[in-house]
Amino acid sequence: MSDERLARELAVARRTNGFMTAHALENLDDFEGAYRLQESVRAELGATVVGWKLAAPPAAELISAPLFDIGCMASDAVLADTALLRDGVECELALRIDRPLPLGGCTRDDVMAAVGVVMPALELLCSRLPARFASPREHIVADGMGHGAVVLGAPCSDWRPLEFDKLRVTLWADDVPVVDKPGGNPFGDPLLAVALLANHLALRGQTLAAGTFVLAGSHTGVHRARPGERLRCVFEGVGQVALNLREAEPPPTFKEQNHAGR
Numbered sequence: 001m002s003d004e005r006l007a008r009e010l011a012v013a014r015r016t017n018g019f020m021t022a023h024a025l026e027n028l029d030d031f032e033g034a035y036r037l038q039e040s041v042r043a044e045l046g047a048t049v050v051g052w053k054l055a056a057p058p059a060a061e062l063i064s065a066p067l068f069d070i071g072c073m074a075s076d077a078v079l080a081d082t083a084l085l086r087d088g089v090e091c092e093l094a095l096r097i098d099r100p101l102p103l104g105g106c107t108r109d110d111v112m113a114a115v116g117v118v119m120p121a122l123e124l125l126c127s128r129l130p131a132r133f134a135s136p137r138e139h140i141v142a143d144g145m146g147h148g149a150v151v152l153g154a155p156c157s158d159w160r161p162l163e164f165d166k167l168r169v170t171l172w173a174d175d176v177p178v179v180d181k182p183g184g185n186p187f188g189d190p191l192l193a194v195a196l197l198a199n200h201l202a203l204r205g206q207t208l209a210a211g212t213f214v215l216a217g218s219h220t221g222v223h224r225a226r227p228g229e230r231l232r233c234v235f236e237g238v239g240q241v242a243l244n245l246r247e248a249e250p251p252p253t254f255k256e257q258n259h260a261g262r
Helices: 003-016 031-045 108-114 137-142 190-202 254-260
Strands: 049-055 063-068 072-074 077-079 089-097 115-125 147-152 168-173 176-182 213-218 230-235 239-245
Touching: 003 031, 031 063, 031 137, 049 190, 063 137, 063 147, 063 190, 072 077, 089 190, 089 230, 108 115, 108 190, 115 190, 115 213, 115 230, 115 239, 147 239, 190 213
Parallel strands: 049 213, 072 147, 077 239
Antiparallel strands: 049 063, 089 115, 089 213, 115 147, 168 176, 168 230, 230 239
C-alpha cells in the first residue's frame, strides 16, 4: 500500500475512532517511514500541531508523536464518543513552551527557562491498530502512539517551586478516588522529559515551537473508564482537569427493533 493510501486510511480511522485493516502496515519496518506517515496523516486531516507526546521504554529508543488541534478539549467537556478512550485515560502534566529551546544539546535548565505554564491534563488513548499496543513500535509511532485526544485544565504559572518528582496526584471517578499517590512520571521529572524530546526532535530537524505543549508522561498509569463516569484529576499545587463521559445507550427494545425492520 502506498504512503498516500496508508495516510488516508490512518486519517479515516482517526476521524471515526475506527481501526486500520489487519495488514495495512505490514511493510512498515522503520521509524523514518513511521514519522513520515505522522506528517502525512496531519496533512490529510488538515490539522495543526499544538503539542507533543513521548515515551522511552527501558532499553528502547525514545519515540514521539504530534498532538493536533482537532483533538484538544477544555476541562469539563462532555465526551460524545467514549471509543475515543477505549484504551484508557492517563493523568499527565502538559508543559507549555513559551520561549525557544536550543536545537540540540537542550538541558533541564533550558526547559526551566522556556516553560511558561503547566496544565493538568487527561490523555485519552485510542489505538487504531488491530493489535493495539502489542503492535510493532514503528506501527505505534505511525498511529500517533495511540493518542485519541487531550483534555487541558487551567494553566498554572506559579509552578517553579513545585517538586514534580514528589507531586501528589489524585484521580477521581464519580467522586471515588481510584488513584491517590505522590511521585513523578516514568521519566521522574517532566522537565527532563521535555529536554529529551527537544533533542530527539532536533535529530529530525524539528523544534518545539513556542505556544506548543508537551505531555510529559503519565503520573497515574492507565485508568479504564466507564460510560457515564465523571473523571477528575487533581495535581497538588497545579490544579485540576475534568471530563464527563456520555452514558451508554440502552439496547433497543423488541418493539423498537420490530419497528426498525418494517
